[in-house]
Amino acid sequence: MQTLPGFRDFLPADCASRNYIFDTWRKVARGYGFVEWDGPVLEPTELYRKKSGPEIVDQLFNFVDKGEREVAMRPELTPTLARVVAANERGFKKPLKWFSIGQFFRYEKQQRGRLREHFQLNCDILGEAGPSADVELVALCVDVLRGFGLTEKDFVVRISDRGFWTEFLEQQQVPPENWQAILQAIDKSEREPREKTAVKLGPLADAVFAVFDGGGRSQRLDEVMAALRARGLGEFVEVDVQIVRGLAYYTGVVFEAFDRTGKLRAIAGGGRYDNLVQQLSEGAVSMPALGFAMGDVVLGELIKIVPGATEKMSGAVKAYGNLDAFIIIAKEERRLDALSIVQRLRESGMRVDYSFGAAKVPKQFQAGDEWPQIAMKDLRSGKQELVGQDELVSRVKALLSAEL
């Protein structure tokens, strides 16, 4: 019996790494004043069709449930967010700063950095149209990555502005129905030879390449960059108008985080989607919005190739496994007494274990006849002493909090 292709078991060491990633995501997002929420793992398939068109269904784990409902395991969080916010928007003070940590599913060909499930941090700001929100979101993306011990030498967030390109397309008098195709050609241009992009761009090719070579900017980008520099994050970000993100629903500032080596897929990506809540709520609620998502798989790969980040993660994983105390039951007839000691130490908040069966007392531990006292050995210093039962909890606590 095997795990399904593209799905992972999390053995204790893997689970500790996963918890470290979740804890870091949560800690930094909370530090930014974001609050956590979550939606269902299973949603009506229609929710995704409505946002992304019927083709999306080819990439879903979808089925008809026993009540004849078309359902899908969630491939992303944004449609759920739009549904939840549209249904509850009167109950919340704007702007909303919401984050979520959850699992997502796609029926896709497996590749490096892409499984059929992954965990994602989603961070969204709703109800704020001004550039302050773009700045806050990009800064959060940077600080989440810094939270893993990654530095400006390891990653960069490339920032662009869809508004820059729509203005350009207007100036070039491209009819709006052709915009999405042009934007997708620009989005793909970094991964393709220029000749191929030129074919897709047609008569626009020269003008677009001139922008690529000269660099593009917009007032909003200038404002966002100035604010990020004021926050001390200038080294982590750069303007790159070649980033437009493929999805049709982005409307303003968009960004993607990449490793500096360029070997990995994007670590995170997001941007403004000011019209999506309105579209998904069928006009019921209109709300400017922006967000980004960061998955655990590419992030995990990056952590593994950056020594400082690897070390930070290993330290956290190791600390997660540490016991505060291990009780050796030197004489089996003292087991019930030992259990009461174990219980007391645990109730004081310590992580304590002991052996279920009769255990040989390790040679380096001189013990056996001290009851009703207890032999306490500090495994770091090797110092051993006799302690009374009633002072044991406080003595162990003092020992644990003492620096060596």
Place this chain on the structure above:
Amino acid sequence: MQTLPGFRDFLPADCASRNYIFDTWRKVARGYGFVEWDGPVLEPTELYRKKSGPEIVDQLFNFVDKGEREVAMRPELTPTLARVVAANERGFKKPLKWFSIGQFFRYEKQQRGRLREHFQLNCDILGEAGPSADVELVALCVDVLRGFGLTEKDFVVRISDRGFWTEFLEQQQVPPENWQAILQAIDKSEREPREKTAVKLGPLADAVFAVFDGGGRSQRLDEVMAALRARGLGEFVEVDVQIVRGLAYYTGVVFEAFDRTGKLRAIAGGGRYDNLVQQLSEGAVSMPALGFAMGDVVLGELIKIVPGATEKMSGAVKAYGNLDAFIIIAKEERRLDALSIVQRLRESGMRVDYSFGAAKVPKQFQAGDEWPQIAMKDLRSGKQELVGQDELVSRVKALLSAEL
């Protein structure tokens, strides 16, 4: 667009309650030296069929995926555990003490305390056949519930022993192929009138009712109870041989936790399943095992009807929402300076927020012209003072750690 029936959205307040439950589960299980693991949310349907028989499929969210695989959203964790342990058992020192927190799915009629998804804490001990492991597991179940501020007045863990009943059935010369039907009749007897149970039990009825009325015991139950009393948990547990748990695979001590009012469904349940790993691994690995599961839905209901537990949860939820500092940008031209202050406070580990747009300075806050100093107000004491930028982080930290 609606949430599917039996599925929940977790708005921020709900998510904070959920996190409180997860954090408490995790903290107590880790305190017991258990390590966390997890399996996939989607598994081959065969895994569940093999353990529970073909009928289980009627209660699953199962489907055929795009690669023609029969798959199911996991209804429980034990089959995955058996698979993972059988595949990796050489890599681990026995006994294993493993816990997991995850979501599970059943296509069932919705009732109070039963949705189509819920979160579960699963705790299992593998590789230990002796009663010490039963004691440790029951104690953990008790201490997890105590972790929520629940007391012996609020819940009780009823403990039984399948071995007691199989010995009884042997004495009564009941052929083994009839055992499961008898055990299920005993399991249901508490929720049925005696007449109905009597019909199911047939000629055994009088002997079984005599056990119910006289109380049953076994050597293993005596040992387990003595050890739980030694740990100071005697008030939280009682022997009740009417508990046998419906599932066929239990082999020894079994237990269920109930609220004292008897109004709710079981809060948790589990027991020994010494043959299951062998059965699911088709004989490849044999390992004694025991475990319990506790869901978030009934637990949440119990917390809500116990004032002390409600208060504990509310306190944790409220603390989760608290900010350490809120930055008021009194003059919009100072926004970039303010952002650098926000950044510095956040980088020191604080939870900090500010307003995206121009904010009116609240009347009770005398501020506006103090830059390059910063007005700092303690909202608990109402005390306001001017602070230099470089001392701000340490001053706010000192304020936060000071008792009022």
